[in-house]
Amino acid sequence: xxxxxxxxxxxxxxxxxxxxxxxxxxxxxxxxxxxxxxxxxxxxxxxxxxxxxxxxxxxxxxxxxxxxxxxxxxxxxxxxxxxxxxxxxxxxxxxxxxxxxxxxxxxxxxxxxxxxxxxxxxxxxxxxxxxxxxxxxxxxxxxxxxxxxxxxxxxxxxxxxxxxxx
Amino acid sequence: xxxxxxxxxxxxxxxxxxxxxxxxxxxxxxxxxxxxxxxxxxxxxxxxxxxxxxxxxxxxxxxxxxxxxxxxxxxxxxxxxxxxxxxxxxxxxxxxxxxxxxxxxxxxxxxxxxxxxxxxxxxxxxxxxxxxxxxxxxxxxxxxxxxxxxxxxxxxxxxxxxxxxxxxxxxxxxxxxxxxxxxxxxxxxxxxxxxxxxxxxxxxxxxxxxxxxxxxxxxxxxxxxxxxxxxxxxxxxxxxxxxxxxxxxxxxxxxxxxxxxxx
Numbered sequence: 210x211x212x213x214x215x216x217x218x219x220x221x222x223x224x225x226x227x228x229x230x231x232x233x234x235x236x237x238x239x240x241x242x243x244x245x246x247x248x249x250x251x252x253x254x255x256x257x258x259x260x261x262x263x264x265x266x267x268x269x270x271x272x273x274x275x276x277x278x279x280x281x282x283x284x285x286x287x288x289x290x291x292x293x294x295x296x297x298x299x300x301x302x303x304x305x306x307x308x309x310x311x312x313x314x315x316x317x318x319x320x321x322x323x324x325x326x327x328x329x330x331x332x333x334x335x336x337x338x339x340x341x342x343x344x345x346x347x348x349x350x351x352x353x354x355x356x357x358x359x360x361x362x363x364x365x366x367x368x369x370x371x372x373x374x375x
Numbered sequence: 376x377x378x379x380x381x382x383x384x385x386x387x388x389x390x391x392x393x394x395x396x397x398x399x400x401x402x403x404x405x406x407x408x409x410x411x412x413x414x415x416x417x418x419x420x421x422x423x424x425x426x427x428x429x430x431x432x433x434x435x436x437x438x439x440x441x442x443x444x445x446x447x448x449x450x451x452x453x454x455x456x457x458x459x460x461x462x463x464x465x466x467x468x469x470x471x472x473x474x475x476x477x478x479x480x481x482x483x484x485x486x487x488x489x490x491x492x493x494x495x496x497x498x499x500x501x502x503x504x505x506x507x508x509x510x511x512x513x514x515x516x517x518x519x520x521x522x523x524x525x526x527x528x529x530x531x532x533x534x535x536x537x538x539x540x541x542x543x544x545x546x547x548x549x550x551x552x553x554x555x556x557x558x559x560x561x562x563x564x565x566x567x568x569x570x571x572x573x574x575x576x577x578x579x580x581x582x583x584x585x586x587x588x589x590x591x592x593x594x595x596x597x598x599x600x601x602x603x604x605x606x607x608x609x610x611x612x613x614x615x616x617x618x619x620x621x622x623x624x625x626x627x628x629x630x631x632x633x634x635x636x637x638x
Binding site: 215218219222223226227230231234235240241244247248251252255256314315318330333334336 | 378381382383385388389391392394396398401402406
């Protein structure tokens with residue numbers, strides 16, 4: 210890679226680092242893991258920089274790499290961390306658990322599987338369309354709609370509650 | 376509106392631990408390593424496809440390589456067996472341990488390292504280089520090979536080990552050709568560029584070949600081993616001045632490993 214291309218890459222990464230770290234944290238809710246995900250993403254982007262810079266939407270390309278890395282790493286980390294536990298896991302989230310606050314969103318994200326969590330982050334935090342989200346996650350638009358519906362209910366409740374408490 | 380809620384969940388991010396410059400440097404090394412690996416594969420593929428280098432004349436190798444252990448100590452030598460999966464795996468483990476010991480003796484400061492997305496396999500859980508039997512389905516053409524990242528000082532490169540040749544076997548691409556079976560291939564520099572014939576301190580003949588694939592500098596040293604085979608140790612680095620091992624060290628390693636291999 211030419212020096213000028215490499216400089217351009219560094220400039221590109223510098224301008225998006227905060228956004229990538231935030232979205233990575235929302236996906237995994239662990240800053241160490243989030244930085245690992247961003248590191249993986251940066252490496253992959255550097256490896257394919259000529260392709261990234263020619264992409265119609267380099268930012269969407271980068272987000273696709275980050276999100277797919279999350280899905281891949283979450284599967285791997287689940288396998289490597291899988292172990293027997295003395296206690297039963299927490300009960301899964303159900304719609305009746307809604308509590309309007311930042312905590313409820315955190316709890317909601319924690320309760321969801323990696324892909325479903327990614328749907329919410331892409332749709333409601335990063336503002337990707339249904340179609341863009343479907344492309345990034347390699348699922349159908351219908352799946353995006355159904356998976357985001359439940360999250361949207363909770364978000365509405367949280368926002369509503371937040372406006373009452375503010 | 377909802378974005379604000381997400382930002383509240385994120386809170387104030389801690390200082391980033393993402394070192395972009397280090398990641399870029401590592402990826403560049405990995406790319407160089409991959410190219411070195413491809414170079415090694417190309418060398419092997421060329422030799423196999425040409426049906427050459429599968430035997431070394433007896434006079435070119437030391438018929439009785441000195442065992443790497445003192446007299447009276449257990450004989451740690453082993454045969455390059457690949458009759459089936461179990462024997463091939465056992466041989467690969469012996470080679471891996473021999474290579475590890477040889478590195479410690481030749482370059483005590485050097486160590487095997489993980490390079491994420493690098494061109495070579497990570498060391499095993501025991502910290503040993505990965506060696507495996509290749510082309511095991513065809514015992515006539517089976518050989519052992521492995522690559523591992525090696526670091527010495529500030530320099531990192533890819534070290535590859537490969538055995539070539541089978542005992543009196545025919546050309547793997549034409550196993551029925553009896554002429555090929557008898558054809559002795561000498562360990563010499565005939566027709567090879569940047570090749571130097573030499574003699575190791577133990578009297579073994581060596582071939583040192585320098586080359587370059589893309590921006591990867593390769594140094595390989597070959598010696599004959601029992602049963603008309605050749606053992607090759609190659610080190611690739613992105614800069615000829617930044618190789619983790621010197622040619623002398625590579626020579627010491629290949630001779631040391633060869634000493635473990637018995638007929």
